[in-house]
Every structure is written in structure tokens, then in C-alpha cells.
Amino acid sequence: MPYKLSATLAGHTSDVRALSTPADDLILSASRDSTAIVWRRAAAAATFAQDSVFRASTRYVNAVAYLPPTAEAPKGYAVTGDQDGLINVYSLDPVKSDPDYTLLGHTNNVCGLRTTPEGLIISCSWDYTARVWKNFSLAYELKGHENSVWDVLAANEEEFITGSADKTIKLWKQHKAMRTFTPHNGVVRALALIPDIGFASCADNEIRVWSFDGDPVYTLTGHTSFIYRLAVLPSGDLVSSSEDRSVRIWKDGECAQVLVHPAISVWTVSTLPNGDIVSGASDKNIRIFSAVEERWASEEEIKAYDDVVAQQSLPAHDVETLKVENIDALSTPGEKVGQTLMVSKGDVTEVYQWDGSVWQRIGERAEAPSGGEKPKAYFEGKEYDYVWSVAIEDGEPALKLPYNVSENPADAAQRFLERNNLPLSHVNTVVEFIFQNTPGQTLGSGGGEDYVDPYTGESSRYRNPAASTRAPAAPASSFVDPYTGASRYSGAPASSSTAPPASSYMDPYTGASRYSGASKAQPAPAKPAGVFPVLQPVLLKEGNLPAMRAKLHQYNDGLLAEISTSALAFYLEEERAIDEAFAYVQKCAAGNRPTDPLGKVHIESIVHVLERWPASLRLPVLDLARLVVAYCPEAVRPPGLKEQLFDALFKAAEWATPWAPAPTKPAEMNLMLVFRALANVAQEAAGATDGPWLGQMLKFVAEAPYQALTTTQRKPRATMLLNISCISLFTPLDAASRALHLAMIFQVLEEEKNDSESLYRALVGLGNLIYASKQQESPLDGAQAAQVTRCMRDLPTRFPEDRVRNIVVEISALLVSGIL
Numbered sequence: 001m002p003y004k005l006s007a008t009l010a011g012h013t014s015d016v017r018a019l020s021t022p023a024d025d026l027i028l029s030a031s032r033d034s035t036a037i038v039w040r041r042a043a044a045a046a047t048f049a050q051d052s053v054f055r056a057s058t059r060y061v062n063a064v065a066y067l068p069p070t071a072e073a074p075k076g077y078a079v080t081g082d083q084d085g086l087i088n089v090y091s092l093d094p095v096k097s098d099p100d101y102t103l104l105g106h107t108n109n110v111c112g113l114r115t116t117p118e119g120l121i122i123s124c125s126w127d128y129t130a131r132v133w134k135n136f137s138l139a140y141e142l143k144g145h146e147n148s149v150w151d152v153l154a155a156n157e158e159e160f161i162t163g164s165a166d167k168t169i170k171l172w173k174q175h176k177a178m179r180t181f182t183p184h185n186g187v188v189r190a191l192a193l194i195p196d197i198g199f200a201s202c203a204d205n206e207i208r209v210w211s212f213d214g215d216p217v218y219t220l221t222g223h224t225s226f227i228y229r230l231a232v233l234p235s236g237d238l239v240s241s242s243e244d245r246s247v248r249i250w251k252d253g254e255c256a257q258v259l260v261h262p263a264i265s266v267w268t269v270s271t272l273p274n275g276d277i278v279s280g281a282s283d284k285n286i287r288i289f290s291a292v293e294e295r296w297a298s299e300e301e302i303k304a305y306d307d308v309v310a311q312q313s314l315p316a317h318d319v320e321t322l323k324v325e326n327i328d329a330l331s332t333p334g335e336k337v338g339q340t341l342m343v344s345k346g347d348v349t350e351v352y353q354w355d356g357s358v359w360q361r362i363g364e365r366a367e368a369p370s371g372g373e374k375p376k377a378y379f380e381g382k383e384y385d386y387v388w389s390v391a392i393e394d395g396e397p398a399l400k401l402p403y404n405v406s407e408n409p410a411d412a413a414q415r416f417l418e419r420n421n422l423p424l425s426h427v428n429t430v431v432e433f434i435f436q437n438t439p440g441q442t443l444g445s446g447g448g449e450d451y452v453d454p455y456t457g458e459s460s461r462y463r464n465p466a467a468s469t470r471a472p473a474a475p476a477s478s479f480v481d482p483y484t485g486a487s488r489y490s491g492a493p494a495s496s497s498t499a500p501p502a503s504s505y506m507d508p509y510t511g512a513s514r515y516s517g518a519s520k521a522q523p524a525p526a527k528p529a530g531v532f533p534v535l536q537p538v539l540l541k542e543g544n545l546p547a548m549r550a551k552l553h554q555y556n557d558g559l560l561a562e563i564s565t566s567a568l569a570f571y572l573e574e575e576r577a578i579d580e581a582f583a584y585v586q587k588c589a590a591g592n593r594p595t596d597p598l599g600k601v602h603i604e605s606i607v608h609v610l611e612r613w614p615a616s617l618r619l620p621v622l623d624l625a626r627l628v629v630a631y632c633p634e635a636v637r638p639p640g641l642k643e644q645l646f647d648a649l650f651k652a653a654e655w656a657t658p659w660a661p662a663p664t665k666p667a668e669m670n671l672m673l674v675f676r677a678l679a680n681v682a683q684e685a686a687g688a689t690d691g692p693w694l695g696q697m698l699k700f701v702a703e704a705p706y707q708a709l710t711t712t713q714r715k716p717r718a719t720m721l722l723n724i725s726c727i728s729l730f731t732p733l734d735a736a737s738r739a740l741h742l743a744m745i746f747q748v749l750e751e752e753k754n755d756s757e758s759l760y761r762a763l764v765g766l767g768n769l770i771y772a773s774k775q776q777e778s779p780l781d782g783a784q785a786a787q788v789t790r791c792m793r794d795l796p797t798r799f800p801e802d803r804v805r806n807i808v809v810e811i812s813a814l815l816v817s818g819i820l
């Protein structure tokens with residue numbers, strides 16, 4: 001019998017991301033709505049109903065599993081994994097609002113959970129590790145992958161299998177990796193045990209089955225987009241869910257049936273012991289499909305469901321390779337399950353799919369409008385001018401950003417962030433992405449007005465009303481939220497560049513038109529009609545403050561919970577000072593700067609915690625330090641305090657260890673945040689050269705080999721060089737500091753091969769430095785000027801962007817002329 005709809009479970013308010021189905025009468029679900037729901041049915045003929053709801057996180061809950069009963073929990077446990085890296089364990093009887101256990105250790109999103117009959121919990125995370133927990137304590141940490149671990153299996157109580165975004169699968173004996181192989185060309189997103197054979201894995205739109213020795217058994221193809229989850233039926237047949245709106249059932253190496261869903265993404269699929277299939281999708285619903293007629297929904301419910309599926313609009317590019325047939329084609333059986341057919345019916349082109357017995361209507365082809373206009377795109381059944389795929393995290397499926405050219409880009413950006421539970425501090429970045437990807441369009445109803453970020457209150461002029469094209473310089477920052485991974489947006493850079501005239505000067509990074517530092521040692525230089533001088537430093541202020549504060553206190557609570565580490569936890573005065581620092585930054589980010597600034601006690605509390613805490617827990621402390629010096633630079637003005645903070649930052653980044661690429665993700669993120677803090681502290685002319693701090697900072701930073709740094713570390717390092725150049729416009733650098741600053745800029749220009757943003761910021765710093773040297777009648781010497789020319793010679797070829805070519809031309813002119 002074919003599978004047909006049995007029931008639809010509605011209760012979640014956002015995407016259903018994970019399922020566990022341990023018994024015929026029990027389903028556990030996890031969702032982006034921050035909850036996990038327990039569903040039960042009282043009798044075999046009854047439908048499922050909500051039994052309990054666990055508010056398992058303040059953010060996405062991306063994994064769920066069932067742990068067998070114990071004496072303390074006779075009905076077992078629900079285990080959840082969330083975006084903050086927390087694993088919570090809830091008793092199903094008695095049910096309580098708080099977890100019975102919280103497992104700490106992962107430092108990033110927990111994306112997969114499994115359990116064993118003897119009670120082990122196996123988790124995997126974006127922190128590049130998997131972990132095995134026994135009796136709710138860590139038993140093994142599985143370390144060795146070079147990217148996010150997307151799924152994990154337990155072959156037995158001592159052998160485990162992991163699949164990763166590094167495209168490898170590893171087989172483990174306890175905590176030792178016994179075998180590694182690379183079976184796919186893409187991210188390994190899901191795994192499933194196949195009885196008497198081995199296991200299955202999937203990457204992109206391909207499924208492969210392997211023996212436990214890593215030998216290939218067979219390959220399954222048919223999905224047309226990312227496969228997200230695999231499950232196994234009691235018969236041993238495979239089931240898969242995909243971004244192509246479907247669940248597919250595989251039997252004897254072939255697709256036996258396609259279950260089309262009225263949703264963009266079918267995130268997860270699981271199977272009940274009775275052979276029913278359970279799916280969770282982006283339309284917030286859980287669906288049960290059965291091959292047993294007695295468990296099918298009523299004919300009316302099935303017809304209503306089929307009608308909803310049939311009413312979907314399919315983008316033309318999804319079916320553009322298919323020939324349009326006449327209606328007679330439906331009288332000929334399909335050649336294989338999943339075959340797609342387009343049939344013309346008057347003004348409508350309908351799309352059908354062969355389900356093994358009949359042609360099922362799965363939607364209508366969205367036709368391009370007449371007159372040569374751009375074809376429309378569709379998102380959740382609505383028509384848009386654009387629907388982009390936006391990459392947020394390596395290995396994580398792209399999110400959809402819909403946009404109409406008639407709407408305000410800020411409104412579209414805010415809607416996108418809210419729908420995907422991303423921080424509103426990224427509005428500027430999304431708006432910039434929209435501008436870059438809508439060439440030639442009239443964007444928004446606001447014309448050339450300044451956009452005000454509703455979260456930070458910062459002004460950012462994204463259009464130049466005096467120019468025919470927008471100056472497409474770099475966005476305000478390249479911020480990557482270490483808690484959510486957000487803001488790594490993919491899109492083609494703008495290809496044209498028009499510098500704003502003097503009358504409407506716009507900083508190429510922040511959009512600001514004024515310098516807001518303290519009193520200056522010299523008057524601000526006059527602004528000519530080119531890029532230079534760039535007066536405004538680039539402050540890296542974006543951040544997910546609630547997540548940062550929650551992570552900080554989570555780590556502190558974990559230290560308090562263990563006798564051996566309790567002495568490392570906050571002292572009462574430190575906790576008060578750190579909470580005050582968070583409150584201050586939160587108000588500044590909301591545009592309500594407090595009148596009483598932070599002071600020495602707040603900086604010293606941050607320093608003391610950095611000095612005590614282990615490296616794996618320092619990230620939120622470093623992030624707080626970065627924001628404090630950005631929003632309250634006066635806090636580090638007392639003599640010697642900058643040096644004290646720098647010393648703590650460099651030690652926290654383990655600066656004294658031999659230089660090599662960071663061995664772990666926490667180490668990489670710690671170093672990135674130190675560079676961001678250094679960029680933020682180099683922001684004001686007042687006090688820039690009182691004492692040795694600037695020269696000392698440059699000497700320390702110069703010790704880091706450029707090739708050992710990642711792109712996320714190079715950008716804030718280049719930002720620091722740019723910000724120091726802004727200082728030099730108002731307060732001359734001493735000769736030694738200027739020479740070292742210039743040498744570090746040369747290093748970027750000579751060694752950077754891939755990241756145009758880091759290169760561009762270094763070029764702006766170079767232009768500022770040359771401008772300042774001429775203004776202050778202290779020009780570069782002949783050797784330095786010659787090296788400037790050598791470094792810039794091949795840049796337009798290495799980085800063929802208009803903004804690079806234009807700024808190279810301007811620097812060259814500046815080098816051989818007087819002050820512009």
C-alpha cells in the first residue's frame with residue numbers, strides 16, 4: 001500500500017527542526033520557536049495530542065532525542081539541544097518546567113542528538129566536536145573534525161560515527177578516531193544505521209550506503225536539493241527529507257514513493273516502530289504518513305491536503321529543463337517514481353509528479369511576465385521581485401531573503417531577521433546586501449534618505465542623493481556573531497564605484513559624516529572631493545548581547561557547580577561590575593547612552609576574570625571587553641589601564657604560544673575578538689600618544705604571522721590599522737610607531753590573496769597615513785614611498801574591483817602631489 005496522510009499536528013509557531021519517535025504512541029519535536037513538544041495518543045486509533053511543552057531555550061531548539069526510562073523517570077526523558085550549545089534533559093514523568101539535568105561543554109549550536117539503550121547521550125555541534133555523556137556527565141569528547149559536526153550515530157555503546165561539514169565521516173572507538181574517509185563532495189548532513197549492512201550518509205542531494213569498514217554498497221539519487229535528514233523503516237528501507245519539499249521512500253535501491261509537502265523545507269523525518277513516517281517542515285507542522293489504510297486520514301482531509309500541495313507555485317527555474325506537454329501525457333504512466341511532468345492547460349502550466357500509481361499535481365509553474373520583464377520569484381506562496389539564498393553558517397542551509405523593489409530595504413531586512421530569529425543589529429548588513437544585489441533598481445520608498453538602524457540608532461547613508469550611482473564601498477563591518485554565526489551573507493559585490501562629492505561626504509564603511517571623538521590635538525583637516533582623508537574610525541559594535549550575557553552566566557554557573565572550579569567563578573564585586581557593564585552597553589546599543597560612564601572597576605573586573613578563566617570559556621568576556629572599549633573609551637583612559645587591559649587580552653589569546661593557525665574553534669574566536677577589541681580602542685585622538693600603549697600594541701600585533709590568521713581575524717586587524725590612521729590625522733604618530741604601522745599595512749598589501757575587504761581597509765589606512773604625513777610636513781622617506789608603489793602595482797589585477805582600482809589611483813596621485 002502507498003503512504004498517505006494520517007494526521008497533521010499543529011502546535012509549533014516556527015519551523016520544526018527535529019523529531020524523535022521512540023514508540024507508536026510517543027513523538028518528541030523540537031522547533032525554532034524555542035520549545036520542544038511531547039505528543040501522545042491514548043489509543044491506537046486515536047490521533048496525537050500535546051502532552052507537555054518544554055521551553056527548552058531562548059533561541060532555536062535544533063535537536064531532540066528520547067532517553068530510556070530510569071527509576072527517577074519511569075517514562076523516560078526528552079533530551080534537547082539548542083543554539084547556545086546547551087543540552088537539557090527533561091523527565092517525562094513527573095513533568096517539570098525546569099530540566100532535571102543540563103549538560104555543559106559544547107560552545108556552539110547543538111545540531112544532533114542520539115541515545116543508546118543503556119542510557120548514553122551522544123551529541124554533535126558546530127564547535128567541531130561530538131560528545132558522549134554517561135550518567136549525565138561527559139564520558140568522551142570526540143575531537144578531530146575541522147568543521148561543524150552535523151550528525152552522529154551510536155553503532156553500539158562504545159562505537160560511534162560522525163559526519164561533518166569538513167566532508168568527512170569518522171568512525172570512533174570510545175574517544176579514538178579509528179577510521180576517516182571522505183565519501184562525498186559536500187557537507188555530510190545526516191547519518192542513519194542500516195540493519196545488517198552498515199550505515200547511510202547524505203550530502204547535497206545524494207545518499208550513499210556503506211559497510212562499517214567504509215566500503216560503498218550503493219548510491220541513491222533523485223532529490224533535487226539539499227537532503228537534511230535520514231531515517232530507517234522497520235523493514236530496513238530508507239526515508240529522506242529535503243529542501244525540494246519532499247520526503248522520499250527508498251526500497252531496493254530505488255525511489256518507491258515521493259511525499260510532496262506544502263512547505264519550502266522538510267527539515268526532518270523519523271519513523272515510528274509501526275512503520276509510519278513522521279516529518280517536520282518549515283510551515284511549522286508535523287505530519288504523519290501511513291501505509292496502513294486503517295490509519296489514513298479521512299478522504300476529505302487527504303483531498304484537502306492534496307489540494308494545498310497542488311496550489312503551490314513552483315519557480316520557473318525549478319522546472320525549466322522540462323518540456324511542456326499537452327494533457328494527453330497524463331494518460332501515460334511515469335517511467336519512475338518521482339518523475340516530473342509539465343502540462344499546459346490553457347493559460348496555466350501545471351506540474352505533476354509520478355507517485356508510482358498516478359500523476360499527482362504538485363503545483364503550478366510560475367511563468368515569467370510578458371514584455372521581457374524579470375521573472376518573479378516566490379516565497380511561501382507569495383510573489384517577489386527577488387528571493388535570495390543567504391548563507392549564514394558554513395554547512396548550514398541558506399535562508400531565504402524575499403524582497404520587492406517597491407518596499408523600503410530596511411523593512412525587508414528587519415522582517416528577514418525577525419523571521420529567522422537573528423539579531424536586529426545586523427539590519428545594516430542585510431540592507432547593504434539588498435543594495436548590492438539589486439543593480440539599476442529604485443530601492444525603497446525613501447529615496448536617498450539616511451537609514452536609521454532601529455536597534456542601534458546609528459545613521460547609515462546607503463545612497464548618495466547627489467550621484468547617479470550609489471558608492472558601493474564596504475559595509476560597516478564584517479561581523480560574524482560568535483553565538484549564532486549570523487551575518488556571513490553571500491552575494492556578488494557591486495561592480496561600480498562613484499565617490500561622493502565633498503558636499504555629501506560619506507565614510508566608505510559606516511556612512512557617518514562627522515568625527516565624534518574627544519578633543520583633537522589639531523584641527524580636523526579639510527575634506528577634499530576624494531576618499532581621503534577618512535576621518536571616522538570603524539567601530540565593531542555589532543553583537544548579540546542577550547546571548548553573550550546568557551553564555552557568560554552559564555559558564556560561571558558551570559564553574560560554581562564543581563568544587564574543583566568554584567574558586568574561578570565571579571566574586572560578588574566582579575559579578576556586579578560585569579552586569580553593570582552589560583547594562584551600559586545595552587543602553588548604548590539602543591541609542592540611550594548613560595550619563596555615568598564605566599570606569600576602572602569595570603575594566604579591572606573584566607581583566608581579573610580573563611586572567612582566571614580557562615581559554616574555552618573566555619569568549620563572552622572578550623566580547624564584552626570589545627564592546628566596553630567601543631561604547632565607553634573613557635573607561636580605559638586612567639594611566640596604565642590600557643596597558644593592563646592589553647596585557648590581559650594578549651594573554652587570553654595565548655599570544656606567547658608558538659604561532660600557528662588556531663587549533664580549536666574557541667581559540668580562533670578568542671583571537672578574533674582580541675583583534676576586534678584592539679580595533680575599537682584605537683578610535684580617538686585624545687590620549688592616543690600619552691604613554692607607550694600605542695607603540696606597544698603595534699609591536700605585539702606585528703608578532704602575529706599574517707598567514708597564520710583566518711579571514712575573520714584579518715578583517716578586524718585591518719580595521720585596527722585603519723583606525724590608527726584616523727588617529728594620525730589629528731595627533732602625529734612618533735617615528736617608530738609610524739614606521740611599524742606602515743610596515744604592517746605593507747604586509748596586508750603583499751600577503752593578502754583572497755579577502756578584498758581586509759585589503760581595502762588597509763589601503764584606506766595607507767591613504768590616510770600618506771595624507772597625514774604630507775599635512776604634518778613629515779613625508780615618507782624614499783624607501784617607504786618606493787615600497788608603496790611596489791605594493792600597489794599588481795593590486796588592481798589581483799583584486800579586479802572598481803573600489804580597489806579607484807583607491808590605488810588616488811593613493812598614487814596623493815603620493816606624488818601636495819595635499820589634495
